[in-house]
Every structure is written in C-alpha cells, then in structure tokens.
Amino acid sequence: MYSTRGVWSGNHWAGFFALFVILIINVQTRPANISIHRNNKHVNGKEENEILPPDHLNGVKMEMDGHLNKDFHQEVFLGKEMEEFDEDSEPRKNRKKLIEIFSKVDFNKDRSVSAKELQSWIMQKTEEHFQEAVKENKVNFRAVDPDGDEHVTWDEYRVKFLASKGFNEKDVAEKIKNNEELKLDEETQEILESLKDRWFQADNPPADQLLNEEEFLSFLHPEHSRGMLKYMVKEIIRDLDQDGDKELTLSEFISLPMGTVENQQGQDIDDEWVRERKKEFEEVIDANHNGIVTMEELEEYMDPMNEYNALNEAKQMIAVADENQNHSLELEEILKYSEYFTGSKFMDYARNVHEEF
Numbered sequence: 001m002y003s004t005r006g007v008w009s010g011n012h013w014a015g016f017f018a019l020f021v022i023l024i025i026n027v028q029t030r031p032a033n034i035s036i037h038r039n040n041k042h043v044n045g046k047e048e049n050e051i052l053p054p055d056h057l058n059g060v061k062m063e064m065d066g067h068l069n070k071d072f073h074q075e076v077f078l079g080k081e082m083e084e085f086d087e088d089s090e091p092r093k094n095r096k097k098l099i100e101i102f103s104k105v106d107f108n109k110d111r112s113v114s115a116k117e118l119q120s121w122i123m124q125k126t127e128e129h130f131q132e133a134v135k136e137n138k139v140n141f142r143a144v145d146p147d148g149d150e151h152v153t154w155d156e157y158r159v160k161f162l163a164s165k166g167f168n169e170k171d172v173a174e175k176i177k178n179n180e181e182l183k184l185d186e187e188t189q190e191i192l193e194s195l196k197d198r199w200f201q202a203d204n205p206p207a208d209q210l211l212n213e214e215e216f217l218s219f220l221h222p223e224h225s226r227g228m229l230k231y232m233v234k235e236i237i238r239d240l241d242q243d244g245d246k247e248l249t250l251s252e253f254i255s256l257p258m259g260t261v262e263n264q265q266g267q268d269i270d271d272e273w274v275r276e277r278k279k280e281f282e283e284v285i286d287a288n289h290n291g292i293v294t295m296e297e298l299e300e301y302m303d304p305m306n307e308y309n310a311l312n313e314a315k316q317m318i319a320v321a322d323e324n325q326n327h328s329l330e331l332e333e334i335l336k337y338s339e340y341f342t343g344s345k346f347m348d349y350a351r352n353v354h355e356e357f
Contacts, residue, residue, distance in 0.1 A: 051140055051157070051164050053198070053220050059129030060223055060304045061280075061313075062236075068277060073317055076310075077101075077341050079125035080132070085342040094344050095335065102331050113329040118314035119307070126304050133221040140220060141213045151210040154199055158192065198222075201231045223304055233299050248293040253281045284312055317341075 059076055063069050074082055081101065085094055105113050105121045144160045145152050155176050163169035165188065175182055184192070202211060202219035204227065211219060218225035222232060240252050254277045285293050285301045300306060318329055321337035339345040 051144060051161055051220075053195075053222070058132075059126040060302070061309070062302060068280060071343075073313065074341065074343055075129070076122045076125045076313065077317070079128045082342075085344045091344075094338075094342065098335065098338060098342060099331065102334055111330065112326075113318075113334075115311060115314045115318055115327065118317060118329070119311040122310040122313055123305070123307065126310070130221075130224065130304075133224065134217065137213065137217040137220055141216050144216075151212055152216060153210055154196060157199065157211075161192070161195070162188075198228075198231075201228060229299060229302055230295075233295050233302065236298065237295060246295065248281075248298070250278060250281050250291060253285075253293065254278055284309070 059072075061069055061072050069075070071082075074085075078085065078101065081097065084097060102113065103109075105117055107117050107120065141152070144157050146156065159169060159173045159176060162172045162182075162184075172182065174180075199211070199219060200207070200209070202215050202222075202225065203209060204215055204218075218228050222228035237246055237248065240248055240255065242252050242255070254274050281293065282289070285297055287297050287300065301309065303309065317340075318327065320340055321329055321333040323333055323336075324330070334341055
C-alpha cells in the first residue's frame, strides 16, 4: 500500500473529493464587482500563487464535478511521465519512452504484462500522485501560515486566498481584523462560503477551527481523507439523486449534473460519454449488480487506493489492446494502441519493436 502511512492511516486515508457544484465555477474568471483594490500581477497568464483545491485530481477515477476522469487510465499508466507525451513530441522519443515504461511494468521480464503486474503498476503510479500532493502541500501550507505556528486559521487562509486571486492582501487583512465587510462580488463570495464549509469538514476531531499541515492536505487534496470522501459522496448523491432516496439509478448517474453544460455545443460527445458512464455504473460501481448505487458502493469506487479497483482498471486496459486474446499485453499491442495509453499515436510500431527492444 501507500508508503507515507502517517498520512494514509486511521480516519485520514482513503478517498477523495469535495464540493460538487461550486468548485466547477471558473475560478480563473475575474469577479465583476470588486470593492477591495485588486493587484493585477500575473504569472504566465495565471493568477499568482492561487491557493485553491484543484478541480482535477490526478490518479482518481471521478472528477470533483461528478464526471469520470477521461485521462485516468493515462495518469495511472504514465504517472509523472504523462506530461512528456503529446502530439508535438518527437515520435521516436515517445516510442522509446513507452518501451522503457513497458519494461518497468513487466516485473518478471517475460515480455508480457499480466493483469496483476499492471495492477501493481497502477497502485504505484497512484501512490506517486499522492506523494506529489504531499510535497506540494508542504509549500502551500507554509504560504498560508505566516506566523509559522504550524496551524492555519480560516481568516489566515481567507486572506491568502483572496490575495492569490488578485485582491490587495494588506487591505483584506485589515478589514478582516476589524470585522469590516469585504463587499466581495457574488461569485467570489459563493466560492469562499463553499471553501469555508470544506475547511470545517477537513478539521478533524477534536475540532479546533484550526488546520495543521495534515488537515490542510485534506482540504487541498481530499483524496487523502476518509472523512472528506464521505462528505463528497453525500454531495455527489445529493446533486445527482433526482428522487431523493439517497441512492443512484443508472438514469440518474448518466444524466449531466445541473449547471455543467452551458449550451448544446457542450453536449456534442454525449453519446460516447453516456456509453462510458453506463459501462462504469453497471460493471464497476454497482458491486452487487442490482441496478442501484448506494453511498457505500460509491465510496468504495472513489477510493483511489482500492486494490480491487486497480485490478479492474488493469483488466479494462488489457481488454482494449489484447488482440491475441491471451489476457495479457505484449509490447507490440501497447505500441499499436499507444494513443489509448499515452494520448499520442505512434506509427510503424512493429518495426520499432525490432529496432529498439
């Protein structure tokens, strides 16, 4: 399992997610009505040092907006190497990198990858994503803990968050200190209210309204917290459950969450999306195949370190590229289906095998 047991233990480990609808708001958009002076400094077009829980969690099967993570199989196959594969990269270099990955996945060196080998690799890559989150969290925590007392108050975070969004940090801090109204625009206020709810969810018992570094990790990366997982399950069920029975039917699960599609153009890939979501519901999430997904089933599905889910994902990967139907993957098959595994399509895969392997 996971190597950083201090973080992935007790009531702190297993799941992920938080805040369903509000966090899909485009936080990059500048609020319209601003009463506090804003600082317009940016870095590479992004607002500098924005300290906000990500709306895309690497190495997990479902996004924070309730949609399936379309890049999941690439993330758990490539890990940190995912960024190196794109259509602009040199094909020969990409092929060589993929061959190197294949040799690592092939633990017993029999030139064939079994479901068990791929399962182990997926668990390793998921763990890698978590380790990156822990490292990133240390930096972010220091940024929001100005007095270095190893605890962060909601007001300290609120000041840093608004500063990262372009507000004047000194003005915000002064107004909060004096209990003055910030007069934020409606969008920013909604985000802050939702983040505050999430903040207190991350505050583990005994609740002291302060977050230490580990609790702050749960706040920014809820895949590190069992409590946050349960909270997110309730949020997803609440937003998708149309009849209020706190369970999900297939029709409820495949329906688009309200507010996530603004126009018809955004639904162009509906057919493929529905097929993918239907298959996931019937074959993976609905464990007892009774046509209903309970909170418990959804919680198990969401657990990124669930070994059964990793094995199931491995089998699905193999099913996509296993042309000779031997229930494992050879290098030729992975190279031929490179676009599925890496997002990049390699040509002359058969010739390449003989040249480079």
